Amino acid sequence: MTTVSETQAAARPQLVAGLSVATWRRLILTVALVAALALPFLVSSYHTFQLTMVLVYAMALLGLNLLTGFNGQISLGHGAFYAIGAYTTAILVTKLGIPYWATIPIAGVVSLAVGFLFGLPALRLEVLYLALATFALALVTPQILKYKAFDAVTGGVQGILLDKPDAPFGLPLSGDQWLYLLALAVAIPLVWAAENLIRGRIGRAIVAIREHPVAAETMGVNASLYKALTFGVSAFYTGIAGALGGIVVGFVAPDSFPVLLSLSFLVGIVVGGLASVWGVLVGALFIEFVPNYADQISDLLGERAKALPWAIYGLLLIAIMYLMPTGAAGLVKRLTRGIMREF
Amino acid sequence: MAAILETRALAAFYGSTQVLHQVDLAVEAGGITALLGANGAGKTTLLRALTAMVAVRGAIRFDGREIAGLATEDLVRLGIAHVPDGRGTFVHLTVEENLRLGAYTRSAKAEVAKDFERVFGYFPRLRERRRQQAGTLSGGEQQMLAIARALMLRPRLLLLDEPSFGLAPLVVKDIFRILRAINRDEQVSLLVVEQNANLALDLADQAYLMETGEVVMSGPADRIRGDESVRRAYLGY
Amino acid sequence: MTALLHQIFSGLATGGIYASVALALVMIYQATHLVNFAQGEMAMFSTYIAWWLIGLGTPYWIAFLLTLAISFLGGVAIERIVIRPMEKAPVLASVSVFIGLLAIFNSVAGFIFDYQIKPFPSPFPSDAWYGSAFMSPHEVGEVMVTLVVLLLVYGFFRFTPLGLAMRASAQNPVSSRLVGIRVGWMLALGWGLAAATGAVAGMMAAPVVYLEPNMMSSILLYGFAGALLGGIDNPWGAVLGGFMVGVLENLAGAYVVGADLKLTVALVIIVGVLVISPAGLFGRPVVTRV
Numbered sequence: 091m092t093t094v095s096e097t098q099a100a101a102r103p104q105l106v107a108g109l110s111v112a113t114w115r116r117l118i119l120t121v122a123l124v125a126a127l128a129l130p131f132l133v134s135s136y137h138t139f140q141l142t143m144v145l146v147y148a149m150a151l152l153g154l155n156l157l158t159g160f161n162g163q164i165s166l167g168h169g170a171f172y173a174i175g176a177y178t179t180a181i182l183v184t185k186l187g188i189p190y191w192a193t194i195p196i197a198g199v200v201s202l203a204v205g206f207l208f209g210l211p212a213l214r215l216e217v218l219y220l221a222l223a224t225f226a227l228a229l230v231t232p233q234i235l236k237y238k239a240f241d242a243v244t245g246g247v248q249g250i251l252l253d254k255p256d257a258p259f260g261l262p263l264s265g266d267q268w269l270y271l272l273a274l275a276v277a278i279p280l281v282w283a284a285e286n287l288i289r290g291r292i293g294r295a296i297v298a299i300r301e302h303p304v305a306a307e308t309m310g311v312n313a314s315l316y317k318a319l320t321f322g323v324s325a326f327y328t329g330i331a332g333a334l335g336g337i338v339v340g341f342v343a344p345d346s347f348p349v350l351l352s353l354s355f356l357v358g359i360v361v362g363g364l365a366s367v368w369g370v371l372v373g374a375l376f377i378e379f380v381p382n383y384a385d386q387i388s389d390l391l392g393e394r395a396k397a398l399p400w401a402i403y404g405l406l407l408i409a410i411m412y413l414m415p416t417g418a419a420g421l422v423k424r425l426t427r428g429i430m431r432e433f
Numbered sequence: 434m435a436a437i438l439e440t441r442a443l444a445a446f447y448g449s450t451q452v453l454h455q456v457d458l459a460v461e462a463g464g465i466t467a468l469l470g471a472n473g474a475g476k477t478t479l480l481r482a483l484t485a486m487v488a489v490r491g492a493i494r495f496d497g498r499e500i501a502g503l504a505t506e507d508l509v510r511l512g513i514a515h516v517p518d519g520r521g522t523f524v525h526l527t528v529e530e531n532l533r534l535g536a537y538t539r540s541a542k543a544e545v546a547k548d549f550e551r552v553f554g555y556f557p558r559l560r561e562r563r564r565q566q567a568g569t570l571s572g573g574e575q576q577m578l579a580i581a582r583a584l585m586l587r588p589r590l591l592l593l594d595e596p597s598f599g600l601a602p603l604v605v606k607d608i609f610r611i612l613r614a615i616n617r618d619e620q621v622s623l624l625v626v627e628q629n630a631n632l633a634l635d636l637a638d639q640a641y642l643m644e645t646g647e648v649v650m651s652g653p654a655d656r657i658r659g660d661e662s663v664r665r666a667y668l669g670y
Numbered sequence: 671m672t673a674l675l676h677q678i679f680s681g682l683a684t685g686g687i688y689a690s691v692a693l694a695l696v697m698i699y700q701a702t703h704l705v706n707f708a709q710g711e712m713a714m715f716s717t718y719i720a721w722w723l724i725g726l727g728t729p730y731w732i733a734f735l736l737t738l739a740i741s742f743l744g745g746v747a748i749e750r751i752v753i754r755p756m757e758k759a760p761v762l763a764s765v766s767v768f769i770g771l772l773a774i775f776n777s778v779a780g781f782i783f784d785y786q787i788k789p790f791p792s793p794f795p796s797d798a799w800y801g802s803a804f805m806s807p808h809e810v811g812e813v814m815v816t817l818v819v820l821l822l823v824y825g826f827f828r829f830t831p832l833g834l835a836m837r838a839s840a841q842n843p844v845s846s847r848l849v850g851i852r853v854g855w856m857l858a859l860g861w862g863l864a865a866a867t868g869a870v871a872g873m874m875a876a877p878v879v880y881l882e883p884n885m886m887s888s889i890l891l892y893g894f895a896g897a898l899l900g901g902i903d904n905p906w907g908a909v910l911g912g913f914m915v916g917v918l919e920n921l922a923g924a925y926v927v928g929a930d931l932k933l934t935v936a937l938v939i940i941v942g943v944l945v946i947s948p949a950g951l952f953g954r955p956v957v958t959r960v
Contacts, residue, residue, distance in 0.1 A: 221761075
């Protein structure tokens with residue numbers, strides 16, 4: 091319960107080292123944006139590629155977080171929507187000749203439609219059963235993608251190769267730098283939209299459904315509609331991420347979307363912090379670079395190095411649930427509160 | 434008369450909320466003690482506190498031995514049986530399995546077999562229904578089953594939470610008659626929580642009255658029954 | 671006709687494996703209302719232990735029993751150490767822990783035993799007298815072993831005091847405490863039994879699907895489908911569901927969707943059951959209190 095004096099304090103803008111919290115936020119965001127824009131010109135093209143993938147994964151994680159973190163519907167199969175986005179792009183580009191940048195929103199919409207359709211029956215499922223059903227989806231996805239009857243479209247086990255795009259209008263950017271900026275340009279409005287969604291009425295409704303669906307209904311929240319929509323929007327984000335991912339990597343194949351991908355997404359939002367929009371960056375950094383380091387050690391361990399990412403993910407999932415259930419975002423919140431109190 | 438169960442300054446908590454305050458209570462060995470009070474007075478909570486189903490502070494002595502802090506499963510082995518509100522029967526198991534579970538902590542097979550007979554003696558209807566699923570029994574029969582299961586423990590102290598709840602008056606009369614017999618013939622001390630003050634005061638030797646988590650009155654059942662304010666508030670006249 | 675019968679009997683044989691996995695899943699679900707996503711990987715790990723024992727020269731059935739014992743103890747340990755602290759945690763936390771276990775078992779198996787596909791012996795020789803056109807000796811053996819295990823488990827739960835106590839703990843932990851049952855240990859025992867049952871499934875499956883860290887993922891899925899189909903809170907429904915899924919998978923694979931999409935059949939069954947009737951064929955309809 092807030093006391094009268096606490097409420098008064100909240101009304102007065104809190105000052106930290108002379109600036110209000112809101113101003114600090116804007117300052118930090120501006121610095122971050124400038125740094126983000128500068129990065130591709132400061133690091134090697136391989137690192138730029140990696141950072142682009144971080145942005146891609148962040149968008150995928152944002153999608154999953156909307157569904158699982160904010161709305162409480164556990165999906166262990168978001169790799170499927172990522173795959174749908176990637177394959178939509180690949181097929182549209184190679185079979186229909188549509189320019190790659192135009193396929194991104196289309197891939198998003200296709201994913202949204204599939205997500206919404208999946209969300210409809212999923213509405214009635216208890217959280218645990220939804221986890222089970224989406225887990226099944228994750229296991230089945232590679233097999234469906236390999237189905238011989240679809241080979242003509244999906245390229246079968248070989249997959250589809252995409253040409254790496256050059257910077258448009260003859261801009262003096264390398265392909266990697268252009269793709270990074272493209273990913274950033276897609277990510278920023280998506281993050282902005284997510285933030286606004288969460289902070290608004292819709293966001294509160296979504297969280298209310300997670301906390302107590304029946305109570306939410308009695309307050310006039312149409313739980314079914316919101317749950318299905320959240321599923322759709324979540325798939326939209328992850329589908330767009332998949333499309334971008336496909337373009338950046340330049341290759342989609344059934345084995346690019348194994349169960350591990352869906353599990354990585356889960357690890358990502360747990361590490362970054364459930365129900366946190368900014369935490370997804372930390373999660374994305376994690377799931378991009380951990381397998382990388384595992385690869386680096388693979389020279390030492392040989393084939394056994396395959397085990398490392400799994401092992402790390404597993405240990406982390408358990409450790410975080412025990413020690414730090416709010417993830418990185420929760421940690422940051424605690425730290426900033428501590429810092430704010432100091433000043 | 435020696436007390437088989439005593440509490441001193443007992444407090445109970447649901448999370449961080451305190452729901453019982455400074456409860457001093459004593460159940461006479463071999464006697465019947467009633468715990469009265471309106472809804473929400475804390476009677477059920479007190480029974481739960483006695484069997485370690487909620488967090489407690491303070492002293493609880495059973496047969497002179499401090500038991501606060503022991504786990505429910507261990508208290509049962511000391512001879513305290515608790516028939517919870519709502520009966521707590523294993524509805525998907527048969528009557529016989531319910532009774533067998535009552536005797537879970539006992540190892541002497543022959544004794545247990547004898548107890549089956551004794552329990553069926555008190556509740557012949559249970560013998561008829563011994564292979565039936567407990568959930569298909571009527572309310573009264575389930576209450577009998579719950580008491581019977583508690584008896585299979587060979588308890589020294591039997592805690593009963595609202596045994597009359599939801600039952601027809603004739604059935605209740607039956608059950609209370611049997612409770613009296615159990616107390617008399619088996620020397621089982623009883624602590625009975627009841628909203629039906631009339632019934633409880635008829636049965637009991639001692640009574641405690643609770644309001645909002647505290648004991649507000651205690652003494653011999655007759656004296657409580659005769660008390661003006663109790664009569665007006667709880668006995669309806 | 672022979673081909674159809676062969677498919678059905680073959681389906682029954684693999685159905686036995688699915689039934690064992692389904693039973694293990696239901697045992698844990700009944701007691702905790704949680705789905706053990708790591709069941710498959712635990713079974714796979716047990717099978718590796720058996721493989722290692724056999725490699726040391728242990729006779730098959732001794733290795734089999736030893737593996738059951740080790741798996742049992744392992745299951746008990748996992749419940750006490752990893753799962754117990756999650757007792758009151760929200761669903762997502764528990765699910766994450768299960769997935770974590772899945773990942774750890776998979777990676778440790780891969781790390782210790784490497785990713786090479788290994789053959790695993792069958793105790794049922796391929797020219798045994800009980801083989802026929804309909805079922806190979808191993809398939810007959812699978813069904814026999816599954817039935818024996820299921821009967822033993824049934825007998826344990828139905829006729830022993832400990833089994834009764836475990837059933838009681840799963841149904842009503844509060845009342846169980848009130849009769850003196852140490853509910854925590856009952857849960858641990860349940861996990862032990864589930865681990866051992868899963869190990870049986872793994873050891874029966876390995877001669878056919880070959881031993882490698884990912885061998886159980888499809889089988890787990892079929893196990894889920896069977897458990898849901900039969901009713902996830904009904905052990906015998908789950909067993910029946912497992913057999914049904916085995917036959918359905920084979921028939922669908924042979925006559926409807928082709929071998930490539932067999933796994934999708936499991937997905938369809940799972941989603942179908944959950945949407946149409948989450949209690950499955952024989953489960954109790956779940957009524958949630960508001």
